[in-house]
Amino acid sequence: MKKTLDEKVFGLICYIVMTIVALLCLVPFLLVVISSLTDEQEIIKRGFSLFPHKLSLAAYKFALKDPLIIIRAYGVTISVTVLGTLVALLAVSMTSYVLQRKDFAWRNKFSFYIYFTTLFNGGLVPYYIFMIRYLHMKNNLLALILPLMLNAFNIILMRSYLSSIPTALIEAARIDGAGDFQIYWKIILPLAKPALATIGLFIALGYWNDWYSCMLFIDNDKLFTLQYYLYRMVNGAEAMRTISTTAGGKIGSQTALPSEALKMALTVIVTGPILLLYPFVQRYFVSGLTVGAVKQ
Amino acid sequence: MLNGSTQKLTSNSQVAEIKSGKFMKELKKNKVLLIMLMPAVIYFFLFCYIPMGGVILAFKNYNYSAGIFGSPFVGISNFKYFFLSGKAFEVTKNTVLYNVAFIIVNTTLQVGMAILISEVSKKTFKKFAQSAMFLPYFISWVVVSVIAYNLLNAGNGAINSILSSIGISKINFYDKPGAWPFILVFASAWKSIGYGTVIYLAAITGIDTEIYEAAKIDGANIFQRIFKITIPCLKPTVVILTLLAIGGIFRGDFQMFYQLIGNDGVLYHATDVIDTFTFRSLIQSGEVGMSAAAGLYQSVFCFITIMVTNYLVKRYDSEQSLF
Numbered sequence: 001m002k003k004t005l006d007e008k009v010f011g012l013i014c015y016i017v018m019t020i021v022a023l024l025c026l027v028p029f030l031l032v033v034i035s036s037l038t039d040e041q042e043i044i045k046r047g048f049s050l051f052p053h054k055l056s057l058a059a060y061k062f063a064l065k066d067p068l069i070i071i072r073a074y075g076v077t078i079s080v081t082v083l084g085t086l087v088a089l090l091a092v093s094m095t096s097y098v099l100q101r102k103d104f105a106w107r108n109k110f111s112f113y114i115y116f117t118t119l120f121n122g123g124l125v126p127y128y129i130f131m132i133r134y135l136h137m138k139n140n141l142l143a144l145i146l147p148l149m150l151n152a153f154n155i156i157l158m159r160s161y162l163s164s165i166p167t168a169l170i171e172a173a174r175i176d177g178a179g180d181f182q183i184y185w186k187i188i189l190p191l192a193k194p195a196l197a198t199i200g201l202f203i204a205l206g207y208w209n210d211w212y213s214c215m216l217f218i219d220n221d222k223l224f225t226l227q228y229y230l231y232r233m234v235n236g237a238e239a240m241r242t243i244s245t246t247a248g249g250k251i252g253s254q255t256a257l258p259s260e261a262l263k264m265a266l267t268v269i270v271t272g273p274i275l276l277l278y279p280f281v282q283r284y285f286v287s288g289l290t291v292g293a294v295k296q
Numbered sequence: 297m298l299n300g301s302t303q304k305l306t307s308n309s310q311v312a313e314i315k316s317g318k319f320m321k322e323l324k325k326n327k328v329l330l331i332m333l334m335p336a337v338i339y340f341f342l343f344c345y346i347p348m349g350g351v352i353l354a355f356k357n358y359n360y361s362a363g364i365f366g367s368p369f370v371g372i373s374n375f376k377y378f379f380l381s382g383k384a385f386e387v388t389k390n391t392v393l394y395n396v397a398f399i400i401v402n403t404t405l406q407v408g409m410a411i412l413i414s415e416v417s418k419k420t421f422k423k424f425a426q427s428a429m430f431l432p433y434f435i436s437w438v439v440v441s442v443i444a445y446n447l448l449n450a451g452n453g454a455i456n457s458i459l460s461s462i463g464i465s466k467i468n469f470y471d472k473p474g475a476w477p478f479i480l481v482f483a484s485a486w487k488s489i490g491y492g493t494v495i496y497l498a499a500i501t502g503i504d505t506e507i508y509e510a511a512k513i514d515g516a517n518i519f520q521r522i523f524k525i526t527i528p529c530l531k532p533t534v535v536i537l538t539l540l541a542i543g544g545i546f547r548g549d550f551q552m553f554y555q556l557i558g559n560d561g562v563l564y565h566a567t568d569v570i571d572t573f574t575f576r577s578l579i580q581s582g583e584v585g586m587s588a589a590a591g592l593y594q595s596v597f598c599f600i601t602i603m604v605t606n607y608l609v610k611r612y613d614s615e616q617s618l619f
Contacts, residue, residue, distance in 0.1 A: 098332050119599055130364070
């Protein structure tokens, strides 16, 4: 069909507005990358800019002189993310499977028990004190895994997905002599793969970007997650000085430390690898969101 | 299930006997299912229900050695302290007003962008724009705070270097409370635009294309089609999502406020929300009782707003209500 004038005008508006919005979303990332490559003296004199006059790799050299801290933070974050996501998916799917079994008489009671946690919560203080004083979570790796593991929303989402699996399938398996757990493990789990993938991605993103639990419960720097490590480095001049001493610089010789460019370089080092994954997982996020929106 | 009339005929002890028999039967029949539920039941008990019981701390003077349950009761003095400090009103006002601004601005932008994307015919451009818009959703608030620092800091922020290059004097944003409502609304919009757009786009894709074709044949131009078809068709989704967002109006986005503002006391009166206030009172000043009181105050308001909005959702579209 030929485009009429109003459609042409509107099409132009679409392209212009969308280009602007897309640039607004992308340029800040570009700015951080370019800033990390800018000469420190230039940053001090002229400020951060998209078009620097003098480039320098000094910040990266500084940041990677003693890469052990960063590698360790990567290690913590990767293990927490992988372990947490796997266990969470198992727990979410198992719980959702039981709650959608229509022949399970108490499913509404248990659903309410889980659902109620989204309506009311005790707030930060009792949670914090209970975790520290009674569960001894201070400097415990479990403090990074457990808080993000289960929530009612993921269970509701998974349950509505599982309830689309025909009951006849479960009946047939039961007649063939399969037990409740076997039905879950051999039939439901394989069928739930698409939902597991999308919910898993959201859980994994939550773990990867988490700094809050680390701030609350961890003060041993060997257990810092990437995001919290970055937060500490960017916000503490003291932390900056630590890196300059471990990196062989002299205390007090602040001129040698490209601190502004270093903040940006650390951000790139911490975020870069995961952003490379972004193009591959982005469409799963989009499809996952859409499924959730339609299902809910 | 026993129906009402038989229940009346049997005596109480018989009812109890039948009930417990039924209970044991269910227990036996669903043994495996119940075992499978246990991890979640224990999890929510530990991490949600025990802290819920811990709200009694709001009425206690906490000391570490006595613990949550051993500490002495002090009545409502924690609440008095919280309200008389003048902080209660300020942080509540900030929390609610910021959330109202976020809801209005974000919904408008997301619906607008979804409509624009749906009208673009070039697939590659569509994909590029959508990927770009979704990128901010992908990063942590820590990285957002680095970006904000890069743009806004007084000495060498990118915005200030542009300002000074065109001869305008530099602005220290971290010293100007008045600028922050705009910065925070922008940051919230920036981070959530991709996410929300996807949801509204899904709703637009669900609209029957025949309606558009019929309208076109009747001579409706594209603007009329958008305002007379697309927007009315999106209304149910917008209403539901807005109501759900209003349910959380007393909950501040801690990660965002804490990362962007940090411990910059100059900005507190313009930017402090209940969540950041509670956190600071607990972690930095160690005012456990008052902080617990603020938390309970917030939880109660959250509970009430969720119940009210869910009632409204139910009346609007019973399929969409949460319970």
